[in-house]
Amino acid sequence: RKEVEQDPGPFNVPEGATVAFNCTYSNSASQSFFWYRQDCRKEPKLLMSVYSSGNEDGRFTAQLNRASQYISLLIRDSKLSDSATYLCAGRDNYGQNFVFGPGTRLSVLP
Amino acid sequence: NAGVTQTPKFQVLKTGQSMTLQCAQDMNHEYMSWYRQDPGMGLRLIHYSVGAGITDQGEVPNGYNVSRSTTEDFPLRLLSAAPSQTSVYFCASSSTGGSGYTFGSGTRLTVV
Numbered sequence: 001r002k003e004v005e006q007d008p009g010p011f012n013v014p015e016g017a018t019v020a021f022n023c024t025y026s027n028s029a030s031q032s033f034f035w036y037r038q039d040c041r042k043e044p045k046l047l048m049s050v051y052s053s054g055n056e057d058g059r060f061t062a063q064l065n066r067a068s069q070y071i072s073l074l075i076r077d078s079k080l081s082d083s084a085t086y087l088c089a090g091r092d093n094y095g096q097n098f099v100f101g102p103g104t105r106l107s108v109l110p
Numbered sequence: 111n112a113g114v115t116q117t118p119k120f121q122v123l124k125t126g127q128s129m130t131l132q133c134a135q136d137m138n139h140e141y142m143s144w145y146r147q148d149p150g151m152g153l154r155l156i157h158y159s160v161g162a163g164i165t166d167q168g169e170v171p172n173g174y175n176v177s178r179s180t181t182e183d184f185p186l187r188l189l190s191a192a193p194s195q196t197s198v199y200f201c202a203s204s205s206t207g208g209s210g211y212t213f214g215s216g217t218r219l220t221v222v
Contacts, residue, residue: 034210042216044200044213046211049209096160097158
């Protein structure tokens with residue numbers, strides 16, 4: 001099993017929709033998780049951290065489910081500018097580095 | 111505050127040539143790493159460093175060398191370029207407090 005897995009999508013949603021992505025991880029000891037946003041031909045940029053208590057930043061909500069070993073990202077009221085690839089990251093099985101999922105591509109359509 | 115600076119942005123090499131990808135950060139981050147990103151494969155860790163003078167291998171280290179003589183710089187050397195090393199290379203850094211990575215803008219490398 002890969003350390004971090006994501007549904008690659010693409011997710012095509014209309015503007016204003018709510019969309020959710022899940023990301024599963026294998027390292028049950030990992031304490032740190034993050035969501036990154038990557039635009040086409042650009043570097044990944046940190047979107048938000050994922051805490052046990054959840055994390056909300058405007059239209060974005062990140063959740064951690066330790067029992068089922070997945071993290072989620074919810075985007076409400078999608079904007080055209082949200083179109084990007086969303087990468088999740090968690091600690092590798094040695095706890096030293098971050099392992100990234102392959103990314104989920106989101107297209108928000110007018 | 112420049113963050114993480116990578117050079118060059120684009121490079122074309124012939125098979126067998128060597129080159130160095132440069133990475134510098136001005137955030138006084140102890141941790142630095144190199145990833146490559148290929149379609150369908152996501153980001154894969156090549157080498158990383160937890161501080162000056164300390165480096166270690168990641169998931170795909172073969173064909174690459176690194177050194178960390180200062181906190182700021184973490185160059186990646188391709189010893190003898192192969193077409194399989196055609197990829198986008200990202201340098202990343204972070205503090206040791208568990209915060210997320212800051213990535214450089216990437217180097218697009220093509221080996222012909």
